[in-house]
Amino acid sequence: MRQLLIQVPSGCGKTVLQKAQACQGTNLAQWQTMGDDPQDMVLVHVSNQRVESLLGALQDLPKLNITLLPQGVMALHPPADQAAEQVTQVEERSPIEIFLAGLQSVGSWKGFLSYAALAGVVVWIGLFTNTNYLLVAAMLIAPFAGPAMNTAIASARGDRHLIGRSVLRYFTALLVTIAVAALLSLVFQQQIATPLMLDNSQISAVAVLLPVAAGAAGAINLVQSERSSLVSGTATGMLVAASLAPPAGIIGMSIAIGRWDMVVNGVFLLLLQLSGINLSAAIFFRAFGLSTKGARYQRGKRGVFPVALGVSAIAIGALLTWQLTNPPSLQRSSRAQRANAEVQTVIQQFPQVELVESTVRFTRSNIPGQNTLLSEVYVQRQPDANASDAAIQTELTQAIQSRLLDQGFDVTPLVSINVLEAPTSSN
Incomplete structure (x- = not known):
């Protein structure tokens, strides 16, 4: 439930009360201000779901x-024995509130770009020093979630102006993060890709599911009331940034060391992220009531929503192709998993050994003309095996x-087999 403070000329307060009662408003109050130009305050x-209806009626x-207070309130009213039912009637935010909150978040450029630069510093340190928890920290401070979600809100509302501003902020923040990472790699004279860069630059066949x-x-987080949301906004923002901050840092560092194959992978992920987020989020926002027209909002165009979804779907299709x-x-990433399953299938067909451990991974070696797949296998020799270790x-x-x-x-599969023997028991 939301609280609204409504100011109208003297004599109009009664009309406001009537319209509020028609929208099932509760705990209504009216008073008049003092001064040369008295006003009615209601x-x-x-x-939540009747906020936009009330605004339209007024x-x-x-x-x-x-004045709309964005925090939820508990409006208790008679009969007293129904208090429990009254406070448990928690609803989604009103469409106008979701939209206005999105507009409010695109105001400040200085703080926005500062966070993007700091995210670049933190992600660079994490990738350069192979420190995983710093990548998590970079995801927490990276400001990519805001413009990505605002693009979806604008798509649902049919607001071309907001789409343009949100996409501009999205790519500006990415460029700042990329530039900071590249600059730090140049300053500290980085020459080769680190193991964490190699690991995070590999893409899975199911990467589209994350955005x-x-x-x-x-x-869902933006639509849900703060009292009914089971997941914090920070957590969902981190989910959005999870596949943005590391690729942005990798792009910058890869540019500095001339690893253009890794740059291509990073660009692929960034484009896939924006397209996937916009497609799914815009559909959800539209399903929860965001439309092209509403109270205090008339600039939405009907054709923008299907066009925005079509562009996102075409972009996803092109990227997946x-x-x-x-x-x-x-x-x-996914092919390495499949290859490891094939390796273990082969080993199961050899009764002379038992599998101890197998790892399969793509390397980033600069051997021209080949995709190097390195498989390291540890097997334990069976007691009744007659073949030599070399033969196995x-x-x-x-x-x-x-x-x-x-x-x-x-x-090009390169395989390293390590034959191990269990210790002999001593009597």
Whole structure:
């Protein structure tokens, strides 16, 4: 439930009360200000879902001033024994409140760009020193979630002006983060990619699911009342930034060291993120009532929403086509998982050994003309095995390489087999 303080010329307060009662407002109060130009002040408590209806009903009153308190309130009223039911009637935020909050968040550039620069510093330190928790810290302070969600709000509202401003802020923040990371790599004379850069630059075939889930989660969080949301805004903002801050840092650092393959991967992720978030979040916002026209909002255009969704869907389709038709460069993470499953299948067919551990990963070696897939396998020799360690290593290596090539992984598999023996028991 929301609290509104409504100021109208003297004599119009009764009209406000009548319209508030028609919108099922509760705990209503009216008083008159003193002075040369007395005004009627009306205090209204109304359901979240009826805020925009009330604003629309009051729109024609002269010199109308409204103060909307964005925090939820508990309006208790008779009968007293229904207090529990009254406070548990928690509803989603009104569409006008969601929209105005989005507009309010695009005001300050100085603080916005400062956070983007600081995120670049923190993500660079994390990637340069191979410190995972610093990547989490960079996700917390990266300001990418705001413009990404505002783009979705603007798409649902059909506001081309807000779409332009939000996309501009999105890419400006990314460029600042990229520039800071690149500058730090140049200043500290970085020459090669760090292991954490290599790990985070690899893309999975299911990477599109993260921005789609992030957009839906962000929309739900913004729509839900603060008293009914089970997840904090910080958590959903971090989810949005989860696949933005590290790629932005990797792009900057990769530019500095000339690793253009990693730059391409980072750009792919950034474009996929914005498209996926806008597609899912705009659909959720529209489903929760954001439309092109509303109280105190008339600049929405009907055709903008389907066009924005169409552009996002086409962008996702183009990016996925690029990803699926250029294996394995944009599918390294998921292909490594599949390759590891094939390796373990091969080992199960050899009764001479038992699998201890196997790891499969793509390397970023600069060997021209090949996609290097490195497989490190540890097996334990069985007591009844007659073959030598060298023979087992050779046979397993050939079997694994043949299996990976036959399955069409389009890689150069390099296999390292380590044959281990359990200690003999002493009597």
